[in-house]
Amino acid sequence: MECNVPTDIVFSFSGLALRGGLKGPHADGWGLALYQGKAVRTFLEPCAAANSPLATFVRENPIKTLLAIAHVRKKTRGRVALENTHPFVRELWGRHMVFAHNGTVRGVRKHPIGRFRPVGDTDSEYAFCVLLHLLERAFPKGYPRSQRALWTKIAELGGRLGRDGTFNFLLGDGRHLFARCATKLSYIIRKAPFRAATLADDDLCVDFSEVTTPTDCVAVIATQPLTRDEVWVQGTPGEMWVFRNGKLQSTLASR
Amino acid sequence: MECNVPTDIVFSFSGLALRGGLKGPHADGWGLALYQGKAVRTFLEPCAAANSPLATFVRENPIKTLLAIAHVRKKTRGRVALENTHPFVRELWGRHMVFAHNGTVRGVRKHPIGRFRPVGDTDSEYAFCVLLHLLERAFPKGYPRSQRALWTKIAELGGRLGRDGTFNFLLGDGRHLFARCATKLSYIIRKAPFRAATLADDDLCVDFSEVTTPTDCVAVIATQPLTRDEVWVQGTPGEMWVFRNGKLQSTLASR
Structure with a gap:
C-alpha cells in the first residue's frame, strides 16, 4: 500500500492474512513492514497469519502509514524460520529498504552481493542483497537526486535477476513503492468518489467514503486482487510499476 | 536477558516498561528485540511503554528466546521518532546485530562509519554504526572464529568511544550479550535453587521455581536492579561483561 495521506492497512491486511493459511497455502510465515519516514517497523512471524494473535493485534490496533509492505509466505527455498520470513529490511543510503518476493530465482547465487550478507537461506533474501549491492554500486554517493535514474536502475536490475527465475x-x-510483475500482479488506486468494497476471501466490507477525505489517494498492489467488487489493473510480465503519493508514477520495462 | 534455555522476558520487561513513562522518565520510546538464532524480531514504538497496547500485547503473549534486548528511551539527542527508537538493528557478517545505549556520546561524530549510515539522528545510532564499521574492519572475513578476539575488540572499541561521552x-x-558499564549497570544470574522475586517498581512477584528446570541459567542485565528482593551485581565503570549460555563468561577492561 502506498498513499498520499497516512492510512491504515487493516482492510487489505485482513484479506491477505486470510490467504496466510486459511484461504490460501501461504502458511509458512507472514510479515508486515510499516514506514514512518525513512524508517520502518516490522511485525514478523514464522507461522501462519490466519491464526496468529499478533496478526490479530495488528488488525485491531491500526497503525497509519504512507507506505506498507505485507507478505504471506509459502516456502519454496529455505526452511520455516524467522530469518527466512519476508519482508526483509536493510539499511541503504541511511534509509530502510524493504523487500518482499513471490517466486523462486534459482540462478540468483551467481550474482555478487558485496557487503550485504544474507542472514537466512532463501533465494529471496539473496536476491534482495544483489539488488542492494548493485544499487549501491550504481549510486555510491547516496540516495540518487534523480528519481527517474533510480526507477530505471531498479527496473533494469529487476529484469536482470528476472532472467534467473520468477x-x-x-x-x-520510504518514498516509493516499486512493484515488478514477473507472472502475476495487480493494483488498484482508490480515490474520490470513494465507494464500498468487499474482500475477495471474506465477507468483510468497508465503505471507504466513510473513512477518507476527497483528496486521499491510496494505491494497493497485490499478487491477486484483494476485493471482489472493484476493478483491479492486471500487470504485464516484465514490467515494473512505480508508486508515489498514492499515484502510479511510471510503468517501466523490466526485462 | 541472555539464557541457556528459551525463556520469556515478560517479568523483566514488565518492570522495565513501568520505567517507560510511569515510574521513570523514559517515556520517549521503547523497543524490544528478540533473537531466534542469527535473526531478530523487534517491537518498536516512539512513545511511552507504560501505556502502550503493543507493550501490553508483548507481556500477554510471551515469546521465548535465548537473547533479548529491551530499552526505554529518555531522549537527550534526536527527536521522538521511530528512527531514533532503540534498540537498533543492522546486519553484519550475515547476522543481525542489536544495540541499545544509555547516555550521550557527544564527540561520536568524529569517528568513521564506513558503509553504515544512520537512519535517524541520535548519537546512539551513530555510535552503533562506528562500532559495526570498526568491527567489520577488524574482522573483514566474517564472524571471527576466536570468540575471545571478538570480546576483546568490542571492549576496546567500547572504551575508545566511551572517552567521548557516557x-x-x-x-x-545472536550468540553473546555484551554489556558495557560507563556509569551504572547491574546484573543477576538466576539459576537453581530458584526462588521468588518481586519487581522493584511494582508488586508483581514471580516464583521462578515454578517456571524453570534445575539446569536453567538466566542472566538479566539492567541499568538499575529490576527486583527489590534479589542481590544484583553492580558494574564497575570502564568494564564490559560478556554473557553466553546464561553465564558471565568474562569481565573485560573497556577504557
Missing part, C-alpha cells in the same frame, strides 16, 4: 517483488525505500 | 550499552550478536 521475480515478482515489492520494494520500498 | 557509553553504557547492550550489544547482541
Whole structure:
C-alpha cells in the first residue's frame, strides 16, 4: 500500500492474512513492514497469519502509514524460520529498504552481493542483497537526486535477476513503492468518489467514503486482487510499476 | 536477558516498561528485540511503554528466546521518532546485530562509519554504526572464529568511544550479550535453587521455581536492579561483561 495521506492497512491486511493459511497455502510465515519516514517497523512471524494473535493485534490496533509492505509466505527455498520470513529490511543510503518476493530465482547465487550478507537461506533474501549491492554500486554517493535514474536502475536490475527465475517483488525505500510483475500482479488506486468494497476471501466490507477525505489517494498492489467488487489493473510480465503519493508514477520495462 | 534455555522476558520487561513513562522518565520510546538464532524480531514504538497496547500485547503473549534486548528511551539527542527508537538493528557478517545505549556520546561524530549510515539522528545510532564499521574492519572475513578476539575488540572499541561521552550499552550478536558499564549497570544470574522475586517498581512477584528446570541459567542485565528482593551485581565503570549460555563468561577492561 502506498498513499498520499497516512492510512491504515487493516482492510487489505485482513484479506491477505486470510490467504496466510486459511484461504490460501501461504502458511509458512507472514510479515508486515510499516514506514514512518525513512524508517520502518516490522511485525514478523514464522507461522501462519490466519491464526496468529499478533496478526490479530495488528488488525485491531491500526497503525497509519504512507507506505506498507505485507507478505504471506509459502516456502519454496529455505526452511520455516524467522530469518527466512519476508519482508526483509536493510539499511541503504541511511534509509530502510524493504523487500518482499513471490517466486523462486534459482540462478540468483551467481550474482555478487558485496557487503550485504544474507542472514537466512532463501533465494529471496539473496536476491534482495544483489539488488542492494548493485544499487549501491550504481549510486555510491547516496540516495540518487534523480528519481527517474533510480526507477530505471531498479527496473533494469529487476529484469536482470528476472532472467534467473520468477521475480515478482515489492520494494520500498520510504518514498516509493516499486512493484515488478514477473507472472502475476495487480493494483488498484482508490480515490474520490470513494465507494464500498468487499474482500475477495471474506465477507468483510468497508465503505471507504466513510473513512477518507476527497483528496486521499491510496494505491494497493497485490499478487491477486484483494476485493471482489472493484476493478483491479492486471500487470504485464516484465514490467515494473512505480508508486508515489498514492499515484502510479511510471510503468517501466523490466526485462 | 541472555539464557541457556528459551525463556520469556515478560517479568523483566514488565518492570522495565513501568520505567517507560510511569515510574521513570523514559517515556520517549521503547523497543524490544528478540533473537531466534542469527535473526531478530523487534517491537518498536516512539512513545511511552507504560501505556502502550503493543507493550501490553508483548507481556500477554510471551515469546521465548535465548537473547533479548529491551530499552526505554529518555531522549537527550534526536527527536521522538521511530528512527531514533532503540534498540537498533543492522546486519553484519550475515547476522543481525542489536544495540541499545544509555547516555550521550557527544564527540561520536568524529569517528568513521564506513558503509553504515544512520537512519535517524541520535548519537546512539551513530555510535552503533562506528562500532559495526570498526568491527567489520577488524574482522573483514566474517564472524571471527576466536570468540575471545571478538570480546576483546568490542571492549576496546567500547572504551575508545566511551572517552567521548557516557557509553553504557547492550550489544547482541545472536550468540553473546555484551554489556558495557560507563556509569551504572547491574546484573543477576538466576539459576537453581530458584526462588521468588518481586519487581522493584511494582508488586508483581514471580516464583521462578515454578517456571524453570534445575539446569536453567538466566542472566538479566539492567541499568538499575529490576527486583527489590534479589542481590544484583553492580558494574564497575570502564568494564564490559560478556554473557553466553546464561553465564558471565568474562569481565573485560573497556577504557
